[in-house]
Amino acid sequence: MSTRRIAVGISGASGFAYGVRLLQLLRELDIETHLTVSRSALLTMTHETDYKLADVTALACVTYRCDDMAAAISSGSFRTLGMIVAPCSMKTLAEIASGLSSSLISRAADVTLKERRPLVLLARETPYTLAHLRNMVAVTEMGGIVAPPVPAFYARPASLDAMIDHTLGRVLDLFGLDCGAVRRWKETQA
Template sequence: MKKRLMVGMSGASGAPIAVELLKQLQKEESVETHLIVTRGAELTLQQETELSLEDVKALADVAYENDNIGARPASGSFQMEGMVIVPCSMKTAAGIVSGYSDTLLLRAADVMLKERRRLVLVARESPFSTIHLRNLYELSQLGGIVMPPMLTYYNHPESLEDCTRYTVQRILRQFGLNTDAYEWEGL
């Protein structure tokens, strides 16, 4: 059976990172992607890319409506390898940390934590407020992996697309995928 990976997109800046991730995951034959897009993410997608919501949904194997709280990812009995929320808004982070699972994306993340599955949060805001930092700290304490899409220079990126690809490689590594990507070789 293929590994099921949940991809949640919420309304922080960074929709192109999610798009690139979905494209890379299409190349992974062992992985089945399950996608949830929030209303906020629809807006950032519109602002930050030329793609429609339908274009993005077509990159996933299965796409769900965020208000369908009865869909399969709402249950721990639905076997999932893990979940990445990319980008993860501060509102979504707050929803997860408080266990306020009133949408499918929040419920799916809640399931990851209760089932002790991998939950990667590509959290994006700048600057972070103390509330944001407290929520992200607590999510880390709860087992979530908080990985903001930080810039790196040591890999000599030549474009924003390079930065996006590198961030996606780091995300894939969290799930043991694309391990032949750039690796620091030491000084």
């Protein structure tokens, strides 16, 4: 594929900053991003950040409405490197785990799985219920990767931004992309 592109979903869980920073990092890596933001994520955005939707969509190469089921990322013939949902709400996780495509995020995730492309979900909730855990197992059995944004304290993050960058750097590692944000265990920094 000549164009390196990743589908990005931002759902309504706490952690809107993960989605924004992910878009920034992918832009720095010259990755074409195809973004969809859920309605619940818009509510979370207003509670957690000072961003406006226009600020966020300006970071993406292409943006789709959450109900646009005819979007390019809803088809397996539209080639991507995969998809990241950051953050991933338990509702979105449940839709993906059960194969329900009631939003563009869950449809694009379903397509990503059926095409055997990497799907990474930054599942944001704690503590987990048995339903949450079963949905995580189901997604994992289908080939997805559940990567809750848990800080790595061995990296000795000096700020919240450093913790976010480390987490997203590890997520991008799963796509073979190095954004330079990961302090790697037992490796010296360049």
